[in-house]
Amino acid sequence: MSSDSHEAWLAELEAASRQKQETFMNGIASKLRRPRVTNRPDQPFRGAPDFWESFQWSSEERISMFTQNFQAAGGHVIHVADAVQAADFITNKAEEMKAARLLMQNQPSLLALDLQQRLSQAEISVWNDQPETDWRAKAAEADFGIVEADYAAAYTGSMTVMSSANKGRSVSLLPTVLIAIIPVDRLKTRLGEIMSDFDAAGREGLPAGIHFISGPSRSADIENDLTIGVHGPGIVYAVLVDSW
């Protein structure tokens, strides 16, 4: 199929959809026995209950609660002072687990960890830095995926990774082991503190993929027996870094 004819096909679907949308929405309004609502209605209750919005933990509490919750979900948490210690941790882990292939997000601070120098035997790739590579396959064969989290929430023990050209969604998904750097100043108390940033960013400010990750991939689908690493990474390290 040529791309022109595909565009024409999409345009045809689009026209049909717009037409259908009118009857669909009019149908809703008529069932609700009122005219169409076309102006933004007042939202009497938006977001979490009011008392929740003022709930805050101290930095120490956030670190300890994140650690507790993430570990309870089967993840591992390491707390280090700076990037050098973080690099030491990754280096040691890679040697200990005999990781042959590491894939990391294309982020200046991750590149500055100098992992290629430290792990000369391993193949270290940087997401999307060459156009001709099959990055999906690269991610699928990687032993370690290394990412820098954009946010974390202590209350649920979750980290947030957001996609971009330099930050593939696959890096936190396809490798066997996920190592996520979380600078402690990005660790919030509540999910709502992260969500409000997305509301503020608005449609145009959001990336295609926003992923909250709260531990290793798991399933209890076979006789309620907990299995780790069903599709996503089965081993997840959250590395909290004081000064990143």
Added chain:
Amino acid sequence: MSTEGKMSVKNRARLALNNDFLRSAVRFTTERLRSGKIQASADHGSWDEWRERGRQIRLHTIANLDYYLTQFADNARANGVHVHFADTAEEAVQLSLNIAKQKSAQSVVKSKSMVSEELHLNKALESIGVEAVETDLGEYIIQLADETPSHIIIPAIHKNRYQIADLLSKEAGETLPPDTSILAGFVRNKLREKFLDAEIGMTGCNFAIAETGSMVLFENEGNARMVTTVPKTQITLMGMERIIPSWTDLEVMATLLPRSATGQKLTVYMSGITGPRRDEDGDGPDEMHIIILDNGRSLQLGDPEFQELLNCIRCGACLNACPVYRQIGGHAYGGTYSGPIGAVLTPALKKNVAEWDDIANASSLCGACYEACPVKIPLHDMLVSLRRRKVEAGRGNKLEGLGMKGFAAIMNNSKRYRAVIRLGKIGQKLVARSGEIRLKAGPLKGWNTYRVTPTLPKHSFRDKWPTLEQEIRGGLQNMPSGMEQRLQNIMKDRNKGGGS
């Protein structure tokens, strides 16, 4: 499914009750999920305030559904998504097949979607030669067994590890031991190939955020992330009521849904997908379609007794709390959705009480479902409404109708009532033995088959009333105002003729 639907709930329940593994597995699983939920909601604290907030957000969104759905569609299109609307299951199937044909797809990988179950989409895809692969571990297992989910959260609840090992061994071409981690490892490898081969990834939708046109998925395995990351085309099937206004509203749903479903603080993955991949991105789908489905949902709009049904966030807490579901499991309900929510949703979506009325009777009306519901849907009231509508539509049991008429005649007149009780006290002497009636015949057959009817006591409540009245006079309790208001509203709706 339709043939299964024609069998009565009693017959399906009888089959389930004879399956010992099923019964103990369902009991064990529901108990695990239910106690997890109770623990998680207690740990979180102020649970009722969160429930009320969740309910308010859902009520508001549904009351303004045309506005929010339009806003969602506009924003999703601006993100580059192709949005489609389908009135019926058939239309949604046609749209999906149309896309699959246009893409010359050989294979579609799917993550869990109850809407897809409503559409029986896998069969439709197979009919045009497209392989449809369920990738949630439990869904994959029941797909291999050619069955349907029996629990909304744990779909293969009814299969034991030996049955699962057999199914997967056939797929593997070698004998796999009944060891969970080995079986799961096989599925991981097998499905990795499927993810990489498939042209289309298909998902459901837990929530759709109107203000940014994003769709949100909750999951634990990572298969929904695979489905939305790896194939070149993504199709999302979404019930028209899945909307919430904003990301901050998502915090409320993210607080209620995982805790109510499994007792988790958050599922392992919660993903917000805002359009296909950006031009410069290295992964994500090139093309993304969202099919918004009605299929009977809009029938609940403007219906005072059932509109709140659209508030449902599909957590399964009502299944785990239900004493009937816990005995008979999901397949006995005969529809896509099981448990208390299924007992109401199936007849409501089909607007066909006659065919599905029996599952409305598969309930003890204890209200445990309402107590468990994170958005406070009064499912037990709805079950009563369904039964009433059936009678009003002239589809009630004739004998029962006659009995009710007689009952009304007696209860309306105190002299008649007293006379009947006096007769009863004399009549029961023929059948009562030491305070119990065990006669399994006539009108007592249904009840006495499983239970014992107590005899009328020597001193009835009416006999005792003059003394009781004196005692109570001191401190008469008023009904809580919320409950009184709700009852009054129900009466008002009923008088308005809301029960058509």
